[in-house]
Amino acid sequence: MGAPFNYDVLDLTDEQVDAEVRVFGALTAAVRRLNEATLRTTVDHATVEEVRRQVEELTARLEKSMIPDNFGVSFTKGGRIRGYGNAVVGIRNPNAVPLTVVQDKVNGRASAEFELNALHEGPPGQVHGGVVALVLDQVFGEAAAAGGSPGMTGTLTLRYRLNTPLGPCSAEAWVDRRDGIKTIVKGELRRADGTVTVTAEGIFILPRWAREEIAKNGGTPPQFE
Numbered sequence: 001m002g003a004p005f006n007y008d009v010l011d012l013t014d015e016q017v018d019a020e021v022r023v024f025g026a027l028t029a030a031v032r033r034l035n036e037a038t039l040r041t042t043v044d045h046a047t048v049e050e051v052r053r054q055v056e057e058l059t060a061r062l063e064k065s066m067i068p069d070n071f072g073v074s075f076t077k078g079g080r081i082r083g084y085g086n087a088v089v090g091i092r093n094p095n096a097v098p099l100t101v102v103q104d105k106v107n108g109r110a111s112a113e114f115e116l117n118a119l120h121e122g123p124p125g126q127v128h129g130g131v132v133a134l135v136l137d138q139v140f141g142e143a144a145a146a147g148g149s150p151g152m153t154g155t156l157t158l159r160y161r162l163n164t165p166l167g168p169c170s171a172e173a174w175v176d177r178r179d180g181i182k183t184i185v186k187g188e189l190r191r192a193d194g195t196v197t198v199t200a201e202g203i204f205i206l207p208r209w210a211r212e213e214i215a216k217n218g219g220t221p222p223q224f225e
């Protein structure tokens, strides 16, 4: 079986990528503010109705020209990665946390400092457990990639030890060990004061189709998002 998805290589300059990151990043940030304001506003119903009409008009302007479905992941010939739709880090995805993962390729580690707000609530004032899993999946995947053995998440096991209050928090992950095509990653989520609230272990697997491709052509698939 071949790869279930493609990575297009596009003829875009760094300047073009910088421009789209700037322009769409700003739109995404503005829509995130809208999302939070939608949840938290206390303006009267008439104002809400008026804003809704304006939002629908603005949405229709963007809908005039759209890609057919999902954004996918593409690369430029200069090596820039365009994974703008990613549910955790996608710069054009207003539902993404947002979060920037720092990779340490020397030690096979990845970390991120970020802020979770009212849009990520589970129990009152606390981060939703599924959001924790979402964030850790990405950071763990990037640790596996940073360690030179990228893979798709096969298993992700979380232990929720303490509640995680909404607000600033951080995540850290590291490659614990490798077992053939499997990379075992460990890591944790922390409150702003450093208290560990969630510990987790993930098994990241280089899929069969990627193993076959490497056996045929050499090289390593650059990422799994």
Ligand SMILES: CCCCCCCCCCCC(=O)SCCNC(=O)CCNC(=O)[C@H](O)C(C)(C)COP(=O)(O)OP(=O)(O)OC[C@H]1O[C@@H](n2cnc3c(N)ncnc32)[C@H](O)[C@@H]1OP(=O)(O)O
Pocket (backbone or CB within 6 Å): 081, 137, 138, 139, 140, 141, 142, 145, 150, 151, 152, 153, 154, 155, 180, 182, 203, 205, 206, 207, 208, 209, 222, 223, 224, 225
């Ligand atoms: C800047 C760059 C950033 C790049 C950073 C990118 C970060 C991305 C982070 C997000 C990652 C995701 O969300 S990925 C999306 C969520 N995950 C998925 O959709 C994965 C769906 N599942 C699959 O595609 C598949 O089941 C795989 C790839 C997990 C395994 O398939 P396979 O490759 O055909 O596996 P197979 O040959 O049968 O088995 C190989 C070995 O793995 C074991 N194995 C198989 N499945 C599992 C499993 N789920 N959990 C544990 N172990 C398993 C088998 O026992 C076997 O062990 P042995 O006999 O050899 O000992």
